Amino acid sequence: MLKNLRIGTRLTLANGLLLLIMIALIGTGISAMGRIQEHLERIVSVNNARAFHGTEMQTCVSEVSINLRNILIDTDPHKREEYVKRIADFREKYGEHLKKIVELTPKDDTKGLELLAKVGTAAETARPLNTKVMELALQHKDGEAIALLNRDARPAVRSWLTGIAQLNAYQEERSKARYVEAEGDYRHARDLMLGLGALSIALAVGITLFLTRSITVPLAKAVDAANSLAQGDLTIEVRAESTDETGLLLSAMEAMISQLRAIVTEVTAAADNVATGATELSASAETMSQGATEQAAAAEEASSSMEEMTANIRQNADNALQTEKTAVQTATDAKEGGDSVEQTVAAMKEIAVKINIIEEIARQTNLLALNAAIEAARAGEHGKGFAVVASEVRKLAERSQQAAAGILQLSRSSVDIAETAGRMLSKMVPDIQKTAGLVQEISASSREQDAGAEQINKAIQQLDQVIQQNASAAEEMASTAEELSSQSEQLQATVAFFKVGNLRRGSVAVRTPAAKGKPKTIPHQVKPRQAQSAGVEMDLGAGGADLTDDSFTRY
Incomplete structure (x- = not known):
């Protein structure tokens, strides 16, 4: 069935199939890259951002503890006010980073939400204690402040930092998980693309071989037929086994060979007739030339x-x-x-x-x-x-x-x-x-x-x-007839180059070739012309026989 399809159609189908495979490859690659991109985006835009904000939250908590310690250590009122202001700034930054983490945490991330809640609980416990320590220190109740710090505030801050550390560790685990998922998607896409690539290569090779054979085999037949024609062999038989362009070519060559066979047969017959006619024409031209010469003399x-x-x-x-x-x-x-x-x-x-x-x-x-x-x-x-x-x-x-x-x-x-x-x-x-x-x-x-x-x-x-x-x-005309006879013989020799087998030639009227010969030139037996002023002496041949009498033909 495929052999009867046109070459263009076959090429279109083959290219279409390869194009579909390429589209599948491209689609698979794009899909895999999309998933990898999603994982990387989650890692970069979400997990890393959450880890960054978690780290900043740890820094803010640590800075609050450091400034709180500085308030207890430094008795300078101005510096204490500065430390208080820093504590307020770090608390504000902490709130902003916490808000970012909350925004970046999806609703379905249960563990992340639990860790955030744990961090929030620890913050609610530690922040009032730190505030109480700061107030006692500002009231110059350093002993009470230190006692409260060591007894309640510091453990609460440690618990708070531990919660933040757990949250950061969870974000790191999430990033690693995303990376593993991206790596899995990459391997899956790579294997799929390699499989599809191998399939497409196999299909391309198979289609190429099929298309090549479907084109080259009939063309080889056509070349063999053309070589036989070049050798003058018109007895070859060409059979078309398909209806595509190569089949049409072979059919056309078959019709051409058949037509050439008939033409060469007719040309051979015509060349024989021309040769015979040229010989007869040469003889007739010789006779006509002789008669015309005699008429010219007379x-x-x-x-x-x-x-x-x-x-x-x-x-x-x-x-x-x-x-x-x-x-x-x-x-x-x-x-x-x-x-x-x-x-x-x-x-x-x-x-x-x-x-x-x-x-x-x-x-x-x-x-x-x-x-x-x-x-x-x-x-x-x-x-x-x-x-x-x-x-x-x-x-x-x-x-x-x-x-x-x-x-x-x-x-x-x-x-x-x-x-x-x-x-x-x-x-x-x-x-x-x-x-x-x-x-x-x-x-x-x-x-x-x-x-x-x-x-x-x-x-x-x-x-x-x-x-x-x-x-x-x-x-x-006699000379031309002889030349025509020579050309017809040459034509016969040329046409004999073609082999047409035992096929019958067209009906040829075979004529007996006339004897070849050059036309004779009859000498003019004419008296010199008399002067117009003198008398006339007419000689009508009475004095002797004309030299051309023997060759004269009576009609």
């Missing part, structure tokens, strides 16, 4: 080809832009040429009109010259010189008329040619303008193609970067 080739295509498209766009400028300029020049031809035709027509005027002037001049010649012929001799001049003028007019006729003919022919050229230019201008518009559209399309190709090129470059990153990540 993406880089596509990026290079796309850059070359972009360069060609940009060159075409530049050529189209130049052609556009030339076509627009040609259309403008053709239109201006048509306008110039129209202006030329108009000018030629104007010239023809002017030539007609000149021809008319030449004809009129010819007519005038002919009239002048006729008039000169009529004038005779006086008109010969004028006739010569008129003849020359007529010749010049004829020549002018002929030249004007030729120029007119030539102008008309030129007008016809210019009109024909103008009509042809008028027909050509819309075609040239249409051609310029088409060239502009081609140029715009080329620019759009250039922008689209540039975007495609950037996208391919980004794709190439992503693929390169994926390839790097795949290689890192």
